[in-house]
Amino acid sequence: MPGPSNILIELESVSYAYPGSKFAALQDISACVGRAEFISVIGPNGSGKSTLARVMAGLLLTSGGRVMINGLDTARPESRQEIRRNVGLVMQNPDNQLVAAVVEEDVAFGPENLGLPSAEVFRRVEEALAAVGLSDMRSRPPHMLSGGEKQRLAIAGVLALKPLCVVLDEPTSMLDPFGRQEVLQVLRSLSKSGTAVVLITHHMDEAACADRVWLLDKGCLLFDAEPAALFSQFELLHELGLTSTSAGELAYRLVEQGFTLPVGIVTMEDMVNFLCRVLK
Amino acid sequence: MNNISMGQYLPAGSPVHRLDPRSKLICIALLVPAVLMTSNPLGLTLVSLWTLLVVLLSGIKPGLYWQSLKPLWVLLLISFVLQVFFTPGNALLTLGFIKISREGLLYSGWLLWRISVLLLAASVLTFTTTPLQLTMALEWLLSPLRRMRVPVQELAMMINLALRFVPTLFDEARMLLLAQRSRGTDFNSGSIKERVSRLTPFMVPLLTNIFSRADELALAMEIRCYRVGAARSRLHVMRFRPADYAALFLNTAILAAVITAKAL
Amino acid sequence: MPCIEVEELTHVYYPGTPLEIVALRDIELTVYDGEFIALAGSAGSGKSTLVQHFNGLLLPTAGCVKVLGRAISDKQHRQQLWRQVGLVFQFPERQIFSNTVFEDIAFGPRNLGWDSTTVSKQVKDTVALVGLPEEILSADPRTLSGGMLRRVAICGVLAMRPRILIMDEPGAGLEPATRQLILANIKEIQAQHGMTVILITHHLEDAAVFAERVAVLHQGVLLSIGPTREVLSQTELLHRAGLKAPFAVELAQRLSQEGIPLPSLPQSIEDVAQLLQQLLQTNGARPGGASL
Numbered sequence: 001m002p003g004p005s006n007i008l009i010e011l012e013s014v015s016y017a018y019p020g021s022k023f024a025a026l027q028d029i030s031a032c033v034g035r036a037e038f039i040s041v042i043g044p045n046g047s048g049k050s051t052l053a054r055v056m057a058g059l060l061l062t063s064g065g066r067v068m069i070n071g072l073d074t075a076r077p078e079s080r081q082e083i084r085r086n087v088g089l090v091m092q093n094p095d096n097q098l099v100a101a102v103v104e105e106d107v108a109f110g111p112e113n114l115g116l117p118s119a120e121v122f123r124r125v126e127e128a129l130a131a132v133g134l135s136d137m138r139s140r141p142p143h144m145l146s147g148g149e150k151q152r153l154a155i156a157g158v159l160a161l162k163p164l165c166v167v168l169d170e171p172t173s174m175l176d177p178f179g180r181q182e183v184l185q186v187l188r189s190l191s192k193s194g195t196a197v198v199l200i201t202h203h204m205d206e207a208a209c210a211d212r213v214w215l216l217d218k219g220c221l222l223f224d225a226e227p228a229a230l231f232s233q234f235e236l237l238h239e240l241g242l243t244s245t246s247a248g249e250l251a252y253r254l255v256e257q258g259f260t261l262p263v264g265i266v267t268m269e270d271m272v273n274f275l276c277r278v279l280k
Numbered sequence: 281m282n283n284i285s286m287g288q289y290l291p292a293g294s295p296v297h298r299l300d301p302r303s304k305l306i307c308i309a310l311l312v313p314a315v316l317m318t319s320n321p322l323g324l325t326l327v328s329l330w331t332l333l334v335v336l337l338s339g340i341k342p343g344l345y346w347q348s349l350k351p352l353w354v355l356l357l358i359s360f361v362l363q364v365f366f367t368p369g370n371a372l373l374t375l376g377f378i379k380i381s382r383e384g385l386l387y388s389g390w391l392l393w394r395i396s397v398l399l400l401a402a403s404v405l406t407f408t409t410t411p412l413q414l415t416m417a418l419e420w421l422l423s424p425l426r427r428m429r430v431p432v433q434e435l436a437m438m439i440n441l442a443l444r445f446v447p448t449l450f451d452e453a454r455m456l457l458l459a460q461r462s463r464g465t466d467f468n469s470g471s472i473k474e475r476v477s478r479l480t481p482f483m484v485p486l487l488t489n490i491f492s493r494a495d496e497l498a499l500a501m502e503i504r505c506y507r508v509g510a511a512r513s514r515l516h517v518m519r520f521r522p523a524d525y526a527a528l529f530l531n532t533a534i535l536a537a538v539i540t541a542k543a544l
Numbered sequence: 545m546p547c548i549e550v551e552e553l554t555h556v557y558y559p560g561t562p563l564e565i566v567a568l569r570d571i572e573l574t575v576y577d578g579e580f581i582a583l584a585g586s587a588g589s590g591k592s593t594l595v596q597h598f599n600g601l602l603l604p605t606a607g608c609v610k611v612l613g614r615a616i617s618d619k620q621h622r623q624q625l626w627r628q629v630g631l632v633f634q635f636p637e638r639q640i641f642s643n644t645v646f647e648d649i650a651f652g653p654r655n656l657g658w659d660s661t662t663v664s665k666q667v668k669d670t671v672a673l674v675g676l677p678e679e680i681l682s683a684d685p686r687t688l689s690g691g692m693l694r695r696v697a698i699c700g701v702l703a704m705r706p707r708i709l710i711m712d713e714p715g716a717g718l719e720p721a722t723r724q725l726i727l728a729n730i731k732e733i734q735a736q737h738g739m740t741v742i743l744i745t746h747h748l749e750d751a752a753v754f755a756e757r758v759a760v761l762h763q764g765v766l767l768s769i770g771p772t773r774e775v776l777s778q779t780e781l782l783h784r785a786g787l788k789a790p791f792a793v794e795l796a797q798r799l800s801q802e803g804i805p806l807p808s809l810p811q812s813i814e815d816v817a818q819l820l821q822q823l824l825q826t827n828g829a830r831p832g833g834a835s836l
Contacts, residue, residue, distance in 0.1 A: 044719050045690050057503065081505060089503045092717070096493045097500035101412050101444045108515035110504035121515045143447040147587045157504060173717040176586040176746035178786040202719055205791075241721030246749075246791035246813065253817035259824060268791070272798050275820070279804050279827055290563075344561060458601050459639045462631040463700065464655025481651060484641035 008070055008165055008196050009033040009056055009087070015064035016051055016219075025051040027219040028065070033165060033198060038191040040199045040207035043216030044241045049200045052216065053169040056198060057089040070164055085114070088158030092170040094150035095143075103145070103153060104129070104138040110161040128156040131193075132186050148179025152186055165196035173202060184209060204231065204245045208266045215240075228264030247271040288348070290407045294339030295523060301413035302420055303524035304405055310531040314538045315397050323538055324390075328397050330534060335400060338408050345403055352399060356392055363388030411443040416518060434508060441497070452489055456482055547708060547740055548575035548598055552607035555593055555764075559605065567593040568764045570607070575708075580734050580741045582751035582772070585761035586786030591744045592634075594761065595710045598742070599629035612707070627656060630706030634713050636697035637690070645688075645696050646681040652704040670703040674729045691722035698726065702733070709734075712744040727754050752776055752790045752811040760785050777809050792816045 009032060016026040025048045033039055033056075043049050054060045055067060058074035070086050072079040091097055100106040107128050111121040129135045132152040142150060151171050158166055168187070172180040184206055191197045191211075201207050208227040215223035215230060217240055223230050231237070231248040234255075243249055244266075251265040265271050291297070296304075311327070318324045335345060369383030405414075419436040426432050460481045461467070467478060553571040558564050568590045575581055585591045596602040597609045600622035612628060614621040630652075633639070642648040646667060653663045671678060674695055685693060698714060711730070715723025727743075731754050734741045745751055751758050752772060759769040762785040768775050776782070779789040779797060788794075792810040799806060806823070810816040 045722070059499065059502070081507075084503060084505045089499075091496060091500065093496065095448050096496040099441060099444060099497070099501060099504075101440065102410065105412060105515060109501075109506070112512045112514060113505040113507070113510065115511050115513050118513060118515060118517050121513060125515060141447075142444075143451075161505065170717065176786060177788040178586050181788075202717070204720075241719050243720045247795075250791075250795070250813050250816055250820075253813060254820060254824075257817065257821050259821075268795060268798065271795060272802060275799060275804060276802050279823060280802075290561075455633060456639060458596065459631070459633045459636070462599055462601065462626045462629075463652040463704070464626050481639075481641045485639050488641075489638055 006034045007032045008035045008037075009198075010068040011056070011065070012068070013065040014055060014062045014067060016048075016055055016060060017063050018051075024063075024219050026055065026062075029219075029221045030065075031214060031221055031224055033196050035164065036191055036194045036196055037212070038187070038197045038199070038210045039212050039214060040201055040210035041214045041216060042201065042204065042207050042242060047216040047240075048219040049216055050169050051219075053089060053167045053198070053200055056165075056167050057087045058083040059089065085161050086164045088161060088163040088166045090151070090154050090158055090166065090168040090171050092173055094147070094154045094171075094174075097154050098142045098150065098157070101141055102138075103134065103140050103142060106142060106153060107156045107160050110157060114161070124160045124162070128160040131159055131190070132156045133182070146179060147175045148182040151175060151179065151183050155183070155186060159190075159195075163195065165198065166190065167198040167200075169200045170202065171199070172206065180206070204243055204248070205267075208245045227266050231266045232263045288406070289410050290340055290344070292339035292408070294337060294408065296334060296338040296404060297408045298521075298523065299408075299527060300518055300520050300524045301409050301417035302518060303520065303528050304409055305414070305417045305421065307527055307531040308401055308405055310528075310535045311401050312398060314531075314535040315394050315401075317542055318538050320541065323541055324393060324397075327534060327538070328393070330530075331397050331401050331404075334404050338404050340407050344407075345400065348403060348407075349399055356395060360388045360392045363391065412440060415439045415443070416514075416516075420518065431509075433512065445493075445497075448493075449490065452493075453482075453486055456486055456489075545577045546574045546610075547577045547612055548573070549610040550574070550594075550597070550607070551609075553594075553597065553604050553609055554606040555590075555597070555602065556605045566764055571764075571766050573759060573766060573769065575740060575742065578734070578738045578740055580731065580743070580754060580756050582743045582745055582755035582758045583761065584745055584748060584751055584758055584782075584785070584787055586746055588763070589761040589785065590764040591761055592712060593764075595631065595712070595742060595744060598625075598708065598710060599631050600625040601631075627704070628706055629708045630701040630704055630710065632698050632701050632709070632711040632714060634716060636700070636714075637685075637693040640685045640693065640697055640700075643684060644681065645683050645685055648685060648696065649681075649699045649703050652700055656704060666703050666705065667699075670699045673702065673733060674699060675725075691718050694718060694722070695726060698730075705737075706739065708740040708742065710742040710744070713746070714743075715747070715750065723750070730754075746787060748776060748782065748787055749790045749812070752792070760787070762786065773809060773811055776811055 011029050011031050014026055014029045015024050017024045029052070041049050041052065051060065055062060058067065058069060058080065061075055067074040069083050072083055074083055098106050099109050104125050107125045108121050111124045129138060132155050134149060134152055134156060137145065137149065142153060145153065155166065172183055175183065180203070187197050187199060188209065199206065199210065207213050208231060210227060213225065213227050213230045214221055223233070231244045234244055234252045237244055244252060247265055247268050247270055250271060251261050255261055262274065265274055314327055318327060335342065364380055364384045365378055367381055367384030367387050369381030371379045372382050372385065373380040415436045419432055422432045465478055465481055467475065550571050550573040553568055554566070555568040556564060556566050571594065583591050583594065593602065597604060597616060598611055600616050603617065609616045611625060616622045616625065640648050642651070649667045649670065650663050653666050658666070667681065668678060671681060676695060680696070685696060688696065694714070701709065709730070714726050727750055730741060733739060743751070743755060755772050757770060758772050758775040760767045760775060760781065767785055768778060768781055776790060776793050779793060782789050790811060792812055792815055795816060796806045796810055806819045808819065810819055
């Protein structure tokens with residue numbers, strides 16, 4: 001949990017209902033994202049994850065409660081442009097968020113919209129492409145890139161605005177394992193270099209890389225904890241149609257067989273360490 | 281889908297590729313009147329040789345020019361034949377009601393020649409210039425219209441987005457076509473009415489998907505601070521280089537020569 | 545009995561241009577009647593191009609593809625293949641066009657020329673087969689959740705009772721429980737009805753649980769084909785193909801590096817759990833006792 005001075009995004013009992021819908025897509029969510037913190041969000045389909053992403057990026061205005069981003073209330077129209085620059089959103093399908101027919105032009109889109117001078121646009125494009133490892137592909141057309149490359153390009157497009165936080169809505173669900181790894185590496189290095197990351201995902205092994213995990217169900221925040229704590233909640237996860245991480249699932253099977261395992265086995269390394277201790 | 285179509289950009293890094301798109305566009309604008317105005321064979325031969333030289337300089341195999349223009353050649357040939365038959369004049373050859381006249385042959389021969397040169401020149405432009413460069417050049421050429429409140433910048437953005445999404449939508453359409461064909465839709469037989477009704481399983485999802493893509497795209501643009509009407513800067517500033525001046529000079533000279541020859 | 549025979553298949557897109565792409569190169573592959581085979585490979589490995597030959601949507605640039613005994617170069621055979629080879633594309637819910645679920649599922653069966661009683665019976669049976677409630681048939685597809693919609697779209701192909709079913713990443717973008725459910729369902733139908741299933745996937749955990757054989761494609765070349773356990777143990781090769789070995793395989797290898805070899809190579813988490821149980825017990829760590 002970040003201290004008060006380190007809070008970047010603060011959700012204060014946020015509720016949201018889509019216009020014309022009786023059901024609340026989000027109900028009374030209170031949570032916060034610290035600077036440079038890496039948070040992942042899991043939950044069954046339809047649990048409100050995408051809505052939460054849009055609310056956190058200031059694209060949807062809450063029906064109840066308040067969202068503060070770097071001290072700015074998203075409800076205030078005059079801070080909208082500032083909020084856009086502070087929080088970037090990357091969506092599931094990279095094909096729908098790339099705007100230009102050439103890689104570098106796509107990254108330049110954001111800075112160009114800010115009206116920055118050409119030299120500054122160029123510098124930001126360089127930096128953003130380097131951050132996602134696409135510098136060699138700058139003059140390619142995006143539709144010739146692989147899925148992972150496209151998604152990294154989409155991230156670069158957001159990074160060029162120098163945001164304080166990047167929110168990603170299932171960015172890896174259309175990617176192969178290699179592409180997923182590429183994207184995840186980029187996200188890790190982002191949070192190391194000071195940008196907060198909020199990653200929505202269906203892949204529990206990915207979610208476990210974060211500092212904290214949020215579990216959503218039916219628009220409510222059920223759990224906000226470190227991966228080790230959340231991924232030991234086997235019954236809760238299974239009830240929701242989710243799973244623990246692969247190592248967590250194995251630990252669960254062993255517990256079911258009657259063995260006693262320490263709580264908090266989440267990664268392959270955790271499992272290997274445990275087995276080494278017991279079997280050697 | 282296994283053929284290169286007209287309008288496709290082919291990367292090659294030739295001197296023609298490196299020209300400023302604005303000068304390429306202006307050169308075409310100079311070449312068109314030159315081709316249309318020459319009335320003597322020598323003039324048109326010169327212009328044609330010039331175009332062929334540019335074709336060779338473009339670094340793209342001549343065969344590809346031939347391939348991409350093939351469908352158009354067929355059309356041209358048909359119109360050539362019709363022209364030959366229906367232009368009145370001194371008969372060279374009479375076969376029943378068909379009369380081939382000297383005038384008809386000459387007139388349509390000229391037309392065919394001219395249009396071929398123009399098509400070739402247009403292909404050089406599209407083969408060697410990315411759509412993005414073309415829109416930037418157009419935006420620049422049309423920028424005086426901004427004073428007359430024509431939203432040139434927004435129009436250029438629209439063209440860019442359209443260009444960016446052509447391959448994506450093409451893939452989408454292809455996927456839908458294949459998917460519905462594997463469920464037994466036959467798009468190639470039956471009466472026109474039947475065929476139109478068979479398009480429903482193709483068109484309905486295509487439109488739905490295009491709209492949802494457009495929605496997401498609008499969102500993505502908003503996220504990246506795009507605002508209609510706001511002043512934007514550009515990553516690349518176009519710059520004329522010596523080669524551009526040379527190209528512009530040569531094309532102007534050709535047009536001037538044609539006009540002078542005509543006036544004399 | 546083989547139902548698909550692929551011999552020296554090569555497929556080239558845009559031949560003779562700067563955009564030329566060799567999508568498949570000299571593929572040799574046989575699929576047997578009634579088996580569940582996984583076609584694994586990263587994006588751009590040629591998986592989709594390969595299967596589009598199987599129901600006659602693509603023709604080989606070179607080589608020969610025989611489906612159900614006859615070459616697909618035979619135009620008559622090719623044009624009728626859709627009747628026996630069902631192809632579920634990636635994100636099949638993007639192809640739904642009707643106002644009710646029934647109409648959409650009935651689309652394929654009607655094209656087969658079945659009478660309306662047969663069509664309606666098959667549609668109902670199919671929905672029951674995948675465990676969806678019958679009431680869903682009158683629902684508007686737009687009101688369904690993503691997972692439901694995906695299953696409806698798959699029913700649209702299943703209802704045609706294909707002899708060979710090809711599925712391209714049927715679980716992509718769905719929560720774990722739904723993706724498991726879909727595959728378990730298909731596995732059941734395969735076992736009961738003797739249907740041949742070809743599963744395109746880059747998720748080897750799924751292949752490990754459901755497939756009898758696995759073929760690995762990489763950049764248009766068939767790197768490996770064989771029984772699931774054999775192929776999944778070749779971690780080097782999988783890595784080269786841009787794939788990730790299942791957790792169970794990786795764990796077994798890590799453990800053997802640490803000097804704890806497992807008696808046999810596990811494929812799935814269930815396998816590992818069983819092997820570890822034996823190991824923990826023989827080491828004197830009785831259930832309830834092994835802890836730290």
